[in-house]
Amino acid sequence: MSESATLHATPCAVCGQPATGEHTYHEWNICADCAARSAAYERRREDRVERLEARAERTRQDANATAQRATQMASRIPLGQPMMPDHHSYGRDRRYRERIDRLYGKAHRTWQDADRRQRRAEAAAENTAVSSDDPLAVLKLEEQLAAAERSQARMKGANAIIRKWLATAPDTCRAELAALGLSETAVEAILHPRFESKPGFPSYALRNNNATIRRLKERIAGLRARREQAAAADGENAAEVVRPGLTVVRNVAANRLQLIFDEKPAESVRAILKAHGWRWARSQAAWQRHLNAGSEYALERTLQALEDA
Numbered sequence: 001m002s003e004s005a006t007l008h009a010t011p012c013a014v015c016g017q018p019a020t021g022e023h024t025y026h027e028w029n030i031c032a033d034c035a036a037r038s039a040a041y042e043r044r045r046e047d048r049v050e051r052l053e054a055r056a057e058r059t060r061q062d063a064n065a066t067a068q069r070a071t072q073m074a075s076r077i078p079l080g081q082p083m084m085p086d087h088h089s090y091g092r093d094r095r096y097r098e099r100i101d102r103l104y105g106k107a108h109r110t111w112q113d114a115d116r117r118q119r120r121a122e123a124a125a126e127n128t129a130v131s132s133d134d135p136l137a138v139l140k141l142e143e144q145l146a147a148a149e150r151s152q153a154r155m156k157g158a159n160a161i162i163r164k165w166l167a168t169a170p171d172t173c174r175a176e177l178a179a180l181g182l183s184e185t186a187v188e189a190i191l192h193p194r195f196e197s198k199p200g201f202p203s204y205a206l207r208n209n210n211a212t213i214r215r216l217k218e219r220i221a222g223l224r225a226r227r228e229q230a231a232a233a234d235g236e237n238a239a240e241v242v243r244p245g246l247t248v249v250r251n252v253a254a255n256r257l258q259l260i261f262d263e264k265p266a267e268s269v270r271a272i273l274k275a276h277g278w279r280w281a282r283s284q285a286a287w288q289r290h291l292n293a294g295s296e297y298a299l300e301r302t303l304q305a306l307e308d309a
Contacts, residue, residue, distance in 0.1 A: 013139055015227075025136050026143070037135040045124075052121035056114050063110035070103035132290065133255055138223050145216040152209050154180055155201040158190060162200045166191070226252060226291070242303060250291060251284075257295040258286035259302075268309060276302045 009018035013028035023035035030038070073096070083093055130140045157180055165173035177187045191199045230252040238250040245262040259278060276298045278287040289295035 014135060025139055028139055030136070030139075034135055041134055049121055049125045052117060052124055056117035056121055059110060059114035059117055063107050063114055066103055066110060067107035070100050070107060073100050073103070132223060132226075132292075138220055138227070141216055141220050141223070145213065145220065148209055148213045148216060152206065152213060154182070155206055155209070158182065159200040162191070166199060226255070243306070246306075248299065249286065251288075252291065254284070255291050256281075256284070256286075256288040257291045257299060258284060258288040259299075260286045269306065272302060272305045272309060276305065278302065 009020050010029045011017070012019040012031035012034055013025070014030050014034040017031045017033070019029040019031040021029050023030050023032060025038070077097070083097070084090055087093075130137050130144070134140065158177055161173055161176045161180070165176065174187055174191075177190075178184070182190075190201060193199065193202075196202050238252075240248045242248050247260045249258040249260060251258055258281075259273070265273070273287050277289055277295075278298070279289070280286075281288050289298060
């Protein structure tokens with residue numbers, strides 16, 4: 001980018017660096033680096049969905065193969081052939097039929113596992129929650145915050161209009177509610193609610209939406225603070241040796257709290273890590289969780305459990 005282009009570029013809505021306008025997220029300009037990181041994040045999400053779907057399909061194929069094997073074994077028994085306790089082959093016949101029964105049971109359990117994995121893949125594909133790992137998380141949360149604030153203002157305005165006009169001028173009341181952007185169906189619903197004693201948006205709806213606004217503001221503030229912390233760290237991670245052979249790393253750039261062992265931990269140690277929510281990341285060569293207050297608390301509990309083990 002030339003010096004003149006840099007001077008006239010608008011700041012990136014994510015990192016504050018100059019953005020030429022070539023990349024945008026809705027009405028926000030973002031720089032090429034943030035756009036690339038966002039694209040990489042979306043690819044990782046898509047790859048995860050594909051991996052989950054592939055695992056579900058492999059599990060389903062295993063279930064079909066197991067069921068087919070059981071069916072082939074069962075086909076060798078003549079239809080209606082009873083078991084003969086007095087025959088010398090009774091024990092072998094009974095064990096053969098038990099194997100068939102076990103295979104059908106295994107196939108059924110594998111089908112159930114495949115269905116669970118398929119539901120997990122569908123949930124991952126349909127998930128619209130904003131992850132803290134998303135480079136555009138702040139922008140997406142600000143969109144949600146703006147929508148929640150508009151909804152709060154609309155509900156308060158509608159209740160004020162109903163209190164002012166419904167009893168004396170119903171037509172004016174409906175007209176002003178429509179002017180707020182409420183559809184005819186929505187106007188009818190709030191003027192004649194099915195489960196409320198009086199017209200208008202119920203108080204719990206305003207309280208719940210207000211709680212959502214507070215939660216979004218707190219999360220945005222936390223993500224911005226973390227972004228500033230990452231910029232101040234300038235790529236360096238805070239590392240601390242908490243016990244011989246174990247280093248704790250607060251990887252701000254990756255948004256992970258990581259446990260790095262000098263050697264592969266014993267099975268009992270791995271069980272403790274899994275019980276406290278740590279997951280092995282081969283790409284990072286570390287056991288890690290998201291970097292937040294919950295992981296800091298989990299770290300204290302994990303270290304205590306390791307000391308007691």
